[in-house]
Amino acid sequence: MSSLPVTLGRLVLPGLLALGACVNRPTNQEKPAGTESKKGPPVAKAPSITAGTRAPWFSCSDTQNIHFGSVIPPDMSRVTSQLDANCFAWAEFISLNWPAAAGTTDAFFGSPGDLGTVQWQTFMSKQQLFPPEGGTPPPWGTPPSISEDCLAEANVSSNQARSMLALNVVSKFETQFTSGSGNQAFPLDLPSWLGAAHGTNVWYDVRISQPEYSYIVGAGLYNAANQQALVDGGTGSPVVNPMGSWQSNTIGALELKAAWMEVPNPQDSRWNAYKLSPAVVVEPTTQKCRATTVALVGFHIVHKTVTQPTWVWATFEHVNNAPDHGADPGTTSWNFYDPQCKPRTIELDKSCSVDGGTSVTVDCTPNVPPPYWLGEGCPAPVPIQVTRLTPIDPVARAANQIAQAAIARNYPDSVWKNYVLVNTLWSRAPSPDPTTPVKTPLPFAGATPPLDVPIANTTMETYIQTGSPDEASNCINCHKNASIAGDSGWASDFSFLFGLASAPPPPGKPLKLRSLVPGKPPKVVYPPTMRRILR
Numbered sequence: 001m002s003s004l005p006v007t008l009g010r011l012v013l014p015g016l017l018a019l020g021a022c023v024n025r026p027t028n029q030e031k032p033a034g035t036e037s038k039k040g041p042p043v044a045k046a047p048s049i050t051a052g053t054r055a056p057w058f059s060c061s062d063t064q065n066i067h068f069g070s071v072i073p074p075d076m077s078r079v080t081s082q083l084d085a086n087c088f089a090w091a092e093f094i095s096l097n098w099p100a101a102a103g104t105t106d107a108f109f110g111s112p113g114d115l116g117t118v119q120w121q122t123f124m125s126k127q128q129l130f131p132p133e134g135g136t137p138p139p140w141g142t143p144p145s146i147s148e149d150c151l152a153e154a155n156v157s158s159n160q161a162r163s164m165l166a167l168n169v170v171s172k173f174e175t176q177f178t179s180g181s182g183n184q185a186f187p188l189d190l191p192s193w194l195g196a197a198h199g200t201n202v203w204y205d206v207r208i209s210q211p212e213y214s215y216i217v218g219a220g221l222y223n224a225a226n227q228q229a230l231v232d233g234g235t236g237s238p239v240v241n242p243m244g245s246w247q248s249n250t251i252g253a254l255e256l257k258a259a260w261m262e263v264p265n266p267q268d269s270r271w272n273a274y275k276l277s278p279a280v281v282v283e284p285t286t287q288k289c290r291a292t293t294v295a296l297v298g299f300h301i302v303h304k305t306v307t308q309p310t311w312v313w314a315t316f317e318h319v320n321n322a323p324d325h326g327a328d329p330g331t332t333s334w335n336f337y338d339p340q341c342k343p344r345t346i347e348l349d350k351s352c353s354v355d356g357g358t359s360v361t362v363d364c365t366p367n368v369p370p371p372y373w374l375g376e377g378c379p380a381p382v383p384i385q386v387t388r389l390t391p392i393d394p395v396a397r398a399a400n401q402i403a404q405a406a407i408a409r410n411y412p413d414s415v416w417k418n419y420v421l422v423n424t425l426w427s428r429a430p431s432p433d434p435t436t437p438v439k440t441p442l443p444f445a446g447a448t449p450p451l452d453v454p455i456a457n458t459t460m461e462t463y464i465q466t467g468s469p470d471e472a473s474n475c476i477n478c479h480k481n482a483s484i485a486g487d488s489g490w491a492s493d494f495s496f497l498f499g500l501a502s503a504p505p506p507p508g509k510p511l512k513l514r515s516l517v518p519g520k521p522p523k524v525v526y527p528p529t530m531r532r533i534l535r
Contacts, residue, residue: 058406060087060399068109068410070098070119074244074251075305076312076426082448086399089314089424092301094403096120096256097275097416109407110414112272115293117163120256121277123207127166127534129216130500134223140210146280150289150533154280165279165294167203167260168530170374170381190354190369193284194462195381197338200262202459203281203294208497209254211242216498224485224502231437231490238437239484239492244305252304255495259298259317259459261335266293270333273418274318280533284374284381287531297321297335298459299419302475304493309433310444311494313425313475315457319418322458325366325387336386336458337366344382352378369463375530389465390454393423423455425475433493440491441480451476 057067063078064087072095076088098109100117108114125144129137138145143162151161170193194202208216220226221239230236244252260279263271274295281292299316322336323329329339341364350356352372360371366387372379392400400420407417429446444451455474456465467473479494485501492498 056406056410058402058409060090060402060406064088064091066091066094066403066406068094068098071095072119072251072254074249075246076307077246079307079426082393082395082424083399085312085424085426085448086314086396086421087402088312089301089316089421090399090403092303092314093299093316093419093421094407094416096301108414109411110275110416112413112415113266113276115163115276115278117277118275120207120258121165123209123254123256124213125166125534126206126208126497126500127532129208129213129497130222130502132532134225134502137213137217137222140213145535146289146533147535150280150282153289154291156280156291160278161280163278164291165203165205165260165277166533167205167279167294168282168533169204170201170284170530171204190463191371191373192369192463193374193381194259194336194386194459195370195383196261196335197333197383198264198335199383200264201281201284201381202297203260203262203279204460205258205260206497207256207258209251211244211250212253212255215242215253221498222501227484227490227492227498227501228486228488231484231488234437234490236437238434239490239495239498240433241304241493241495243309244303246306252306253311253495254304255300255302255497257298257300257302257460258296259457260294261297261459263293263295271295272413273320273415275415282531282533284530285376285378287376289533296419298457300457300460302494308426308430310427310430310442310476311479313455313479315422315455315460315475316419317422317457317459319420322386322388324391325389336384336462338383338385341383341385346372346379346382348372348379349377367463367465384462386458386462388456388458390456392420393449396421396423422457423449423453425449425455434491438491439489440483442482442491442494444476444480447476 055067055069057065059065061081061083063080063084066087073088073091076085079085079088097118097120100119100122124140128142128144131137144166146161146166151158156164171191196202216222219230221230231238241253244250263276266276276293276295279292279294280289283290297318301314303312305312318335320332320335322334329337343361343363345359345361347359350358352375353360354371362370362382364385366385367389370384374381404417407414426448427444427446428448431443431445451474452472453474454466454472461473464473467477471477479496482492482494482496482499484490484492484498
């Protein structure tokens with residue numbers, strides 16, 4: 001168990017983020033090697049970064065130039081190729097991870113060991129947006145308020161907690177921990193937590209931008225009953241999130257999902273390659289709170305814009321997460337792969353087991369969901385063996401090389417040069433927003449890459465990396481089924497967040513599970529729930 005760091009870094013600075021652009025490449029700037037392509041049409045001048053600043057910048061593609069700083073591109077500008085889209089994703093990644101406390105563009109970007117808040121961490125968390133019982137969320141910019149009993153257990157003051165993450169979600173899919181729905185992603189009926197190779201746990205955090213927060217709160221859509229009233233059985237209005245726009249200078253709806261891995265020894269030089277944050281977490285086995293340090297290992301960016309009303313979907317992760325399946329793992333100290341892995345047999349109460357047994361074995365077959373739930377009285381997380389089933393797309397690799405080289409050139413010690421874009425999904429012919437409520441699945445025309453191409457983050461789609469024979473695993477094949485709270489099936493604009501409205505299921509609500517043994521019928525068990533620590 002790690003102790004609370006002596007310094008908690010920069011304090012959270014709530015409020016609006018600065019907006020900006022990927023400005024265009026000057027004609028006298030030498031183009032980086034490896035980005036040659038046919039010359040495109042003249043590029044119109046885009047809105048510039050804050051007047052008077054001289055932030056470092058780099059040319060990423062024919063149409064995408066990226067300034068280092070806190071500016072967030074509100075829309076895709078002049079994107080005609082996959083490299084352009086990948087560069088736009090990198091522009092988002094850089095600006096969202098810019099230090100929140102930095103008021104100028106010359107702030108250091110990704111200082112090793114810095115525990116300070118970055119831009120996206122000033123966004124509102126989904127746990128604040130959807131309180132139990134459909135209650136009203138706090139005003140925008142309100143720091144997460146951790147319960148007093150939790151702070152006492154973690155030996156953390158309320159002032160310290162303002163700059164700490166509050167983490168209690170151990171499953172990206174949340175079938176048991178938040179909504180009880182199981183409609184979010186696969187596996188619908190199996191635990192999907194992820195244990196790291198060094199024996200600690202992975203936690204998940206979801207944040208949304210102020211425009212999306214304002215839309216949800218303004219329409220009362222944090223409450224399930226209000227969602228139903230909005231669509232009014234198909235005769236009302238559809239759920240349509242705000243779009244990012246240059247004209248209105250707003251970033252629109254942004255949904256961000258982060259995967260954080262606990263760090264047992266933050267003083268080890270290994271962690272100088274990771275973005276670190278202080279956190280209060282709920283110990284799964286005891287449900288007690290404790291202070292720890294976590295490292296960012298996965299990051300989804302989903303952005304609704306005027307040119308992409310069906311959203312832009314990008315996913316990043318740390319370069320040391322997992323090797324490609326079947327490849328030589330080499331000497332890398334992988335976060336989720338151990339070349340010396342040995343099966344572990346664990347004794348447990350039948351309420352923690354997916355099939356009601358009292359003994360389970362976690363073997364070394366990669367990408368297999370764990371056979372038991374986490375929760376009070378259940379075993380602690382154990383390492384899960386992970387490999388990447390679909391190698392990172394070649395065009396994404398090209399964008400990674402350009403961006404990583406630029407980061408290393410301008411900020412040689414930055415932790416951000418150790419993160420990679422897995423892929424970006426966008427549309428060449430996006431469908432317009434519906435004007436009346438529609439049922440799922442939502443259409444997605446002009447998908448680029450095509451929807452039969454798997455796109456998976458090893459920390460968040462660990463167990464569904466390729467999908468089924470009939471449908472590849474990627475953002476749209478999952479999110480096209482997102483609906484409002486309840487079982488009505490009315491679409492929620494590709495966002496699963498709306499399904500989290502109203503109270504979570506009461507403890508002990510049965511969840512029907514498929515059997516791990518082929519040919520055996522599914523059993524009904526009562527998986528434990530995780531403790532809520534935000535007030």
